[in-house]
Amino acid sequence: MRISILGAGSWGTALSNVVSDNKHEVILWARRRELAEEINQIKENREYLPGAKINSSIVVTHDLEYAVKNSEIVILATPSQALRSILREAKKYIKNDTIILNASKGIENESLMRMSEVIKEEIPQNSQIAVISGPSHAEEVIRRYPTAVVVASKDKRVLKVLQEVFINNYFRVYRNYDVIGVELGGALKNIIAICSGVSEGLGYGDNTRAALITRGIIEIMRLGKKLGAKNSTFSGLSGIGDVIVTCSSMHSRNRRAGIEIGKGKKVDEIVKSTKMVIEGIYATKAAKKLSDLYDVEMPITQEAYKVLFEDKDPKKAVDDLMARRGKIEVY
Ligand SMILES: NC(=O)c1ccc[n+]([C@@H]2O[C@H](COP(=O)([O-])OP(=O)(O)OC[C@H]3O[C@@H](n4cnc5c(N)ncnc54)[C@H](O)[C@@H]3O)[C@@H](O)[C@H]2O)c1
Ligand SMILES: O=P(O)(O)OC[C@H](O)CO
Secondary structure (H helix, E strand, O other): OOEEEOOOHHHHHHHHHHHHHHOOEEEEEEHHHHHHHHHHHOOEOOOOOOOEEEOOOOOOEEHHHHHHOOEEEEEEOOHHHHHHHHHHHHHHOOOOOOOEEEEEOEOOOOOOOOOOHHHHHHHHOOOOEEEOOOOOOOOOOOOOEEEEEEOOOHHHHHHHHHHHHHHOOOEEEEOOOOOHHHHHHHHHHHHHHHHHHHHHOOOOOOHHHHHHHHHHHHHHHHHHHHHHOOOHHHHHHHHHHHHHHHHOOOHHHHHHHHHHOOOOOOOOHHHHHOOOOHHHHHHHHHHHEEEHHHHOOOHHHHHHHHHOOOOHHHHHHHHHOOOOOOOOOOO
């Protein structure tokens, strides 16, 4: 199959290699011409995934029309807040029967839409929309470390096609019909990962991280239930699986940003100091709005919002979380 991947950051590059390993024709689109040219030349994405070669058959281009024209699958692997603008440029070249797969983990801050909703709004005539999510750091996927992810779509045929396209001996793909749950899990875990990092930066230990992971997933479940997700999805790869990996991995940009915040660095400084996307910052903004809008109790997210956007002292945020009245352990 001819497969296009939009976004030559870490994730787009790693996914290109997976489908190329499976002998598909892969075209990777980079926003910057220089990056496309460099990857083509040295067969390595030195900026985003240094030290790992990609397959020589992968074609990297800056030409969006060339990238998506005649593709059977288009994978969107851009930062979530940029997905709509790129899709607006690309959609005139995408055929109606093309499968569109969201690989980005976020919620659009303006509209509070999930990425598949943004895709549906931009290309209403296309019903072959899916999402891929789960515990999958690009740095490990590019090195072919065993990884398990989930693809979700309402369309059974699309799910089968995507599972077949991606699955191999190091990339195991499960199917799920719960698009809402899979997308929400992937987006909201980044908030908990930032908090886990903050706790580390403050000098707290494993107990605090475990508390954040378990109470964090409960917040995600509460909001998910309100938004139509299935509870069981959050005990799967895109829920607890991704919370665990992101809260504990040295690769996580969200966790690393949290550590810096816990040590006293300002959010603006952290964002300015990296080219990489820290999705949890945007997810916190969106989730806080959703929590208020739907009146869903999300104390960790609310405190994260205060730390990230209202300059609250992180230590005070943890103290305030711990000082809440005693409760029964229910959802
Ligand atoms: N890195 C991972 O391990 C991983 C795994 C699963 C999912 N994801 C998700 O994939 C998405 C992309 O993340 P990534 O890790 O590849 O990002 P990255 O930080 O490695 O790279 C960001 C990429 O987006 C491009 N970009 C930045 N702003 C842009 C804009 N306004 N318009 C177009 N392109 C822009 C950059 O040039 C770069 O190519 C995110 O939603 C992320 O959560 C990442
Ligand atoms: O580096 P992060 O924190 O954006 O996490 C990347 C992936 O989402 C992990 O599954």
